[in-house]
Amino acid sequence: PNDLEIQRQREAQKRALARKHAEEQMQQRTPEPVEGREHVHVQTELYLEEISDRIIEVDMECQTDAFLDRPPTPFFIPAKTGKDVATQIEEGELFDFDIEVKPIVEVLIGKTVEQALLEVMEEEELAQLWARQRAYAELRNAELAEVQRLEEQDRRYREEKERRHRQHMQMLQKQKETTEKIAARAFAQHYLADLIPSVFNNLRDSGYFYDPIERDIETEFLPWLMREVEETLERKVLGRMMVD
Structure with a gap:
């Protein structure tokens, strides 16, 4: 037997074993039928299917007609039109070729030489133009370099001038500040020279600066003395009035 037949036999054996195992399970689960009855295998699916160990197989064959080769296509020959005419020379x-071709050759040679001369003159003119262009470019580059050098020099001069101007302005500002400080100091000294004595005099006149002994005499002794004198005078006046 071939491989296909062996595979079919194995599949049939597997299906038989599966069916046997299912029957054993059903026999174990299903109780024994009562007397006079027996169990019957019934399909409960929607579509019934015939169960068999071997699937029915049928071999069919089909044969097509032989392919015929296409004949070669004939060449297309258009229909002949018009009338054939012939002449004898x-x-x-x-014409005589050697004689007739001479002016043509002269014209061709003349045109060729003229074109060559024009091309040579054009090349010389282009070479002169390129030389002038190179000279102009060199001169222009030199002028640009000189302009850049002059601009850089002018920039350095301007920066140096601005720096010197800033230094001069800073020096003038410092001199002005120094002069103002000196003038302010002199004015303050002159103003304070008269201010301090006048302030002390005003404070002294206002009583902020005093002699303790003099102040004690003025506030304690002199009032007591005046009271004693007044009392003595009053007693004398009273004694005189009583004597009178």
Whole structure:
């Protein structure tokens, strides 16, 4: 047997074993039928299917007709139209090539030489133009370099001038500040020279600066003395009035 037949036999054995195992399970789960009855295998699916160990197989064959080769396509030959006409030309009737070609060759040579001269002149003119262009470019580059050098020099001069101007302005500002400080100091000294004595005099006149002994005499002794004198005078006046 071939491999296909062996595979079919194995599949049939597997299906038989599966069916046997299912029957054993059903026999174990299903109780024994009562007397006079027996169990029957019934399909409960929607579509019934015939169960068999071997699937029915049928071999069919089909044969097509032999392919016929296509014949080669004939060449297309258009239909002939018009009328054939012929003429006869004898030797020397048309022209003599050596004689007739001479002016044509002269014209061709003249045109070729003229074109060559024009091309040479054009090349020389282009060479002169390129030389002038190179000279102009060199001169222009030199002028640009000189302009850049002059601009850089002018920039350095301007920066140096601005720096010197800033230094001069800073020096003038410092001199002005120094002069103002000196003037302010002199004015303050002159103003304070008269201010301090006048302030002390005003404070002294206002009583902020005093002699303790003099102040004690003025506030304690003199009032007591005046009271004693007044009392003595009053007693004397009273004694005189009583004597009178």
